[in-house]
Amino acid sequence: MLRLEEVHAHYGTIHALRGVNLEVKEGQIVCLIGANGAGKSSTLMAVSGLLRLSAGRIVFEGDDLIDIPSHSIVGRGISQVPEGRRIFSKLTVLENLEMGAYTRTDADRIRQDLDRVFGLFPILKERRIQTGGTLSGGEQQMLAIGRALMARPRLLLMDEPSLGLAPKFVETIFEVIREINAHGTTILLVEQNANMALSIATKGYVMESGQIVLEDDATSLMANKDVQKAYLGG
Amino acid sequence: MTTPARSVALIRRPLSRIVLASLWFGLLSLPLMMESQAPFFGLRRPLLVSAGVAVIGVLRLAVSRRAGSGAGGVQRALGATGRAVHHLVGQIDRRLLYAVGLAAAALIPLGLNRYHIDILTQVGIYVTLALGLNIVVGLAGLLDLGYVAFYAVGAYAYGLLSTRVGLSFWEVLPLGALLAALFGVLLGIPVLRLRGDYLAIVTLGFGEMIRITLNNWDSVTRGPNGILGIARPKILGFTISTPIQYYYLILALVLLTVFVVERLNRSRIGRAWTAMRDDDVAAEAMGINLVKTKLLAFGLGATWAGSAGVFFASKMTFISPESFTFFESVIILCMVVLGGMGSVPGVILGAATLVILPEIMRQFALYRMLIFGGAMVVMMVMRPQGLVGSPRRKVALGPKDRPRPTAVS
Numbered sequence: 001m002l003r004l005e006e007v008h009a010h011y012g013t014i015h016a017l018r019g020v021n022l023e024v025k026e027g028q029i030v031c032l033i034g035a036n037g038a039g040k041s042s043t044l045m046a047v048s049g050l051l052r053l054s055a056g057r058i059v060f061e062g063d064d065l066i067d068i069p070s071h072s073i074v075g076r077g078i079s080q081v082p083e084g085r086r087i088f089s090k091l092t093v094l095e096n097l098e099m100g101a102y103t104r105t106d107a108d109r110i111r112q113d114l115d116r117v118f119g120l121f122p123i124l125k126e127r128r129i130q131t132g133g134t135l136s137g138g139e140q141q142m143l144a145i146g147r148a149l150m151a152r153p154r155l156l157l158m159d160e161p162s163l164g165l166a167p168k169f170v171e172t173i174f175e176v177i178r179e180i181n182a183h184g185t186t187i188l189l190v191e192q193n194a195n196m197a198l199s200i201a202t203k204g205y206v207m208e209s210g211q212i213v214l215e216d217d218a219t220s221l222m223a224n225k226d227v228q229k230a231y232l233g234g
Numbered sequence: 235m236t237t238p239a240r241s242v243a244l245i246r247r248p249l250s251r252i253v254l255a256s257l258w259f260g261l262l263s264l265p266l267m268m269e270s271q272a273p274f275f276g277l278r279r280p281l282l283v284s285a286g287v288a289v290i291g292v293l294r295l296a297v298s299r300r301a302g303s304g305a306g307g308v309q310r311a312l313g314a315t316g317r318a319v320h321h322l323v324g325q326i327d328r329r330l331l332y333a334v335g336l337a338a339a340a341l342i343p344l345g346l347n348r349y350h351i352d353i354l355t356q357v358g359i360y361v362t363l364a365l366g367l368n369i370v371v372g373l374a375g376l377l378d379l380g381y382v383a384f385y386a387v388g389a390y391a392y393g394l395l396s397t398r399v400g401l402s403f404w405e406v407l408p409l410g411a412l413l414a415a416l417f418g419v420l421l422g423i424p425v426l427r428l429r430g431d432y433l434a435i436v437t438l439g440f441g442e443m444i445r446i447t448l449n450n451w452d453s454v455t456r457g458p459n460g461i462l463g464i465a466r467p468k469i470l471g472f473t474i475s476t477p478i479q480y481y482y483l484i485l486a487l488v489l490l491t492v493f494v495v496e497r498l499n500r501s502r503i504g505r506a507w508t509a510m511r512d513d514d515v516a517a518e519a520m521g522i523n524l525v526k527t528k529l530l531a532f533g534l535g536a537t538w539a540g541s542a543g544v545f546f547a548s549k550m551t552f553i554s555p556e557s558f559t560f561f562e563s564v565i566i567l568c569m570v571v572l573g574g575m576g577s578v579p580g581v582i583l584g585a586a587t588l589v590i591l592p593e594i595m596r597q598f599a600l601y602r603m604l605i606f607g608g609a610m611v612v613m614m615v616m617r618p619q620g621l622v623g624s625p626r627r628k629v630a631l632g633p634k635d636r637p638r639p640t641a642v643s
Contacts, residue, residue, distance in 0.1 A: 048519055074521035086516035088509045090576075099509050102502070103521035151521070 001026045001186055002047065002078075002155055007056035009046050016042045018210035019056070024155065024188050029181050031189040031197040031218065033231050034207035040190040041083050043207070044157045047188070048080050049073045060155070075103045079151035083159035083190075085144040089133030093124055096132050096143055100150030110150070117146040120176055138169035145176065149185075156180065158189045162196065174200055194231040198222045206231070252291030260284030263604065331579065332492070339488075343481050351477040353593050355549065358484030359542050360585040362491045364569040365578065366538025369495065371567065372575035373504060374531035375511025377434040379563050380421070380441025384414040384536035386448060386558035388543020393461040393553050394454070403467035407544050414540025415533040417444075422532035426525060429514075441563055449555040460554025467548050480549050487545060491538055496578055498534065507531055508576070572613060574620025583621050 002024040009017040017039050024030045032040050045051035047058060049070030058065040060076060068076070079100070088096050097117060101110045118125040121142040127135060132143060141161060148156055158177065162170040170193065178200050181187050191197035198204050204221040206214035214227065221227050260280040343351045363385060370378045391410035395401040401409070425436050448455045455461070467474045467483065474483055498504050506527050509517040518524050547553050565588060573584020591609075595602045 071521050071523045080519050086513045088512040099520050
């Protein structure tokens with residue numbers, strides 16, 4: 001479904017991605033783990049078109065994404081739950097969700113998706129006329145996920161959805177990720193919480209200094225001694 | 235438990251701040267007093283100003299100590315008033331509010347003299363301008379300090395096309411608006427990548443460029459002499475000439491502006507502007523074309539300045555670059571900020587306040603700008619979200635759920 005081939009990207013003179021190769025197959029949850037600054041978020045940004053490549057290819061469902069402006073990528077079926085949530089604090093919860101469906105015109109199905117998001121996160125329905133900035137961190141994360149789902153993505157990119165959340169919320173979030181995937185959305189997940197992430201993932205990639213250093217089935221990665229030592233606290 | 239040493243430290247800082255503030259205000263009023271022909275010529279008044287500031291400071295300190303929370307009584311009073319206004323505006327159906335406002339606006343001039351009606355017409359012009367700038371600054375969050383340039387474009391479009399080509403007011407009104415929109419987009423293109431301070435500086439430069447061009451391009455604009463004898467508007471052969479007729483004309487323009495701006499505010503594009511202002515990266519990730527959205531904001535904002543300019547030229551029948559200085563841009567920006575960025579009723583209130591207040595304060599002549607500046611400072615410290623605040627914030631301002639400081643930025 002999604003394939004990154006020898007992807008390089010720079011922030012000014014900093015070489016953030018140094019030849020990333022990665023594949024996500026339809027229906028999978030693929031998780032990308034690694035230390036801070038390894039290039040996990042940059043990889044997601046590159047897929048969304050928010051970070052321009054200096055070399056390499058990103059292919060989604062057979063089409064090259066390189067020359068597609070970032071605002072058109074969401075229309076292709078890829079949406080993102082950005083790091084730090086980045087919800088629109090001055091818009092209401094409902095408006096935030098509607099922004100997620102910005103490029104869509106199928107009003108009936110948008111309505112359905114809205115109900116689905118409210119089904120996943122009942123608290124959002126309760127808070128729908130509140131502005132995004134007044135939500136708690138966990139609620140904001142739910143809103144960010146709901147907003148991304150409103151684009152009706154076939155591929156959902158999630159950047160650190162559990163970051164800074166209370167343990168109870170973290171479990172809820174991972175539960176929801178599994179549920180979203182079960183409904184047919186493919187997921188590329190970036191996480192610091194490698195234990196949790198690998199436990200729900202089908203496949204995992206380990207990143208270090210802008211490169212993929214290891215890839216394997218999630219269960220094998222969890223059993224891998226080096227991975228356990230470096231990322232799983234074992 | 236506060237030890238004596240700590241409570242001394244606690245009180246020393248605000249006290250030194252009060253002393254500094256009183257010195258500063260005294261210093262500020264010095265040049266003003268030197269010019270004054272008043273009997274207390276000289277140093278006495280600056281000293282009085284200093285003393286006054288000190289007294290106010292101490293009083294505020296005392297009130298806030300009693301309140302304990304550190305929030306000043308004035309601030310809470312202002313906040314409460316704001317919330318009350320807000321509550322009122324929020325509770326009343328928008329349409330009812332506008333209907334009452336319109337009825338009042340239509341009937342008020344009947345009991346007033348020419349001078350007062352002229353001021354109201356002035357209010358109308360500034361409401362149109364401020365609502366236009368509100369699109370750029372309030373909704374899209376692009377700080378534009380050269381907005382007056384588009385006002386000038388509209389005014390000169392009518393001035394030139396009326397005197398040189400002989401086009402009528404009604405022909406130039408859409409044309410001037412369109413031309414201003416075009417200039418808005420032209421300004422928008424080079425500043426697409428800029429934001430915040432940088433954007434402000436470039437737009438400021440653009441505003442000055444237009445004014446200086448008008449001032450120096452003698453062969454076309456007749457430079458500082460301006461353009462004389464601009465035709466008055468005609469409706470079905472009837473010429474609009476008295477203040478009250480102009481008032482109703484600008485009222486019609488204001489109505490159109492309010493209608494369109496309210497629609498824009500609630501539309502997809504309005505939400506895209508707000509989203510872009512909140513977080514442009516996230517907005518782009520949602521599929522918003524930032525280039526198009528920004529240019530639309532500049533263009534649609536400038537449109538209203540252009541039409542206000544056409545009206546202004548037709549009302550004065552004379553225009554010169556003097557009317558389009560940087561100060562005008564600042565005043566219009568103040569109206570938007572004072573009223574509440576993003577809120578249409580707020581911006582209308584802000585424009586009315588900033589036109590009418592200086593007129594009322596005419597008797598204080600020299601002190602006018604000092605009071606004006608002081609009021610703005612107080613306002614921004616006490617109630618940064620403006621008189622009415624953004625319409626979307628009303629849900630956050632419910633009695634149970636007061637916004638945390640972080641939510642008000």
